[in-house]
Amino acid sequence: xxxxxxxxxxxxxxxxxxxxxxxxxxxxxxxxxxxxxxxxxxxxxxxxxxxxxxxxxxxxxxxxxxxxxxxxxxxxxxxxxxxxxxxxxxxxxxxxxxxxxxxxxxxxxxxxxxxxxxxxxxxxxxxxxxxxxxxxxxxxxxxxxxxxxxxxxxxxxxxxxxxxxxxxxxxxxxxxxxxxxxxxxxxxxxxxxxxxxxxxxxxxxxxxxxxxxxxxxxxxxxxxxxxxxxxxxxxxxxxxxxxxxxxxxxxxxxxxxxxxxxxxxxxxxxxxxxxxxxxxxxxxxxxxxxxxxxxxxxxxxxxxxxxxxxxxxxx
Numbered sequence: 309x310x311x312x313x314x315x316x317x318x319x320x321x322x323x324x325x326x327x328x329x330x331x332x333x334x335x336x337x338x339x340x341x342x343x344x345x346x347x348x349x350x351x352x353x354x355x356x357x358x359x360x361x362x363x364x365x366x367x368x369x370x371x372x373x374x375x376x377x378x379x380x381x382x383x384x385x386x387x388x389x390x391x392x393x394x395x396x397x398x399x400x401x402x403x404x405x406x407x408x409x410x411x412x413x414x415x416x417x418x419x420x421x422x423x424x425x426x427x428x429x430x431x432x433x434x435x436x437x438x439x440x441x442x443x444x445x446x447x448x449x450x451x452x453x454x455x456x457x458x459x460x461x462x463x464x465x466x467x468x469x470x471x472x473x474x475x476x477x478x479x480x481x482x483x484x485x486x487x488x489x490x491x492x493x494x495x496x497x498x499x500x501x502x503x504x505x506x507x508x509x510x511x512x513x514x515x516x517x518x519x520x521x522x523x524x525x526x527x528x529x530x531x532x533x534x535x536x537x538x539x540x541x542x543x544x545x546x547x548x549x550x551x552x553x554x555x556x557x558x559x560x561x562x563x564x565x566x567x568x569x570x571x572x573x574x575x576x577x578x579x580x581x582x583x584x585x586x587x588x589x590x591x592x593x594x595x596x597x598x599x600x601x602x603x604x605x606x607x608x609x610x611x612x613x614x615x616x617x618x619x620x621x622x623x
Contacts, residue, residue, distance in 0.1 A: 335382060337460055337463045337472070338381050338460075339382060341460060342378040345375045347452075348453070352446075355444075359445075361437045361493065362425055362434065363489040364442045366489075366509040367446065367485060369421055370482065370485060370516065373414040377478055380406075380411060380414075381407050384404050385404075388401050398566055399567070399569055402531070402567065404568075405528075405567075408530075409524065411478060412523035412524045415519055419517045422513040423513040425506075426510045429506040430506050434506060439496055442489075446493065449482070450482075453482040457479035457482075477522065485515060492507060533564040535562075536563040536570060543602060544563070546601075547601060548594065551594050554578070555578060555594070555622055556579065557622050558622070559574075559618060560573075560575045561574040569604055570602055570604065572605055572606070573608035574609060576594070576612065577614050577617065578614065579614055580613035587611045
């Protein structure tokens, strides 16, 4: 919106309805993910106990972390979908960074537990393992996680949700983990060496640790109000350049992200003799063009008369 007068509400209802529909779809896929995770947790826990495989049991622990992370994502999506209010004028999108932090913490703790149990097996020795049932369970888990990861990644891109993106990344790690466990169990079956079972579990734990670090980094970028990516800043500059016939230049361009919402504010410099109404209309056009390039962006434009101040020139 322009800082002159009230924001233009044309199309506001349709934008809100579209945002609500996307938020609903995001919550639905998060709920489906939780259901699938519960089923896989029950499967891997049962098979892990029956087969006595520490790798399969470790993956059951990871499914428990998935359940916590998925629940956190679902809750955060519900909160983030709430409109801005007097106490939260910039909306509730930051809660998604909290969700990503919760996911990172749970993944890290799960990796630590798996490391402890795998090292204990390496020291004390491993019992006989029922390889066949373990392979079947992990194959089912790999396929289910792959399907959910693809669906969730697609929805994360559409809704630009950090919570869904974090959970999608987590599900992708589950596919890699399942493949590592399948490899470990296959080696146990071929060689008869149970040593490969805790080694597969340790590889899984290391991958979980790496994933946790990535999730923390993503969450911190949002919490610390990091500027929008270079490609998005370029898109803003291209819009301004397209309006160089109306605007002399700009300065104090500031951007950040809160959940799926981008916040952009800037000072635009106009010729001093232009009327307030003219400048307001030009600002609205620029705002609309930026939102067309970056859907969901909240744009605040502060118009200034040309008084020779420093600026990034557009002419």
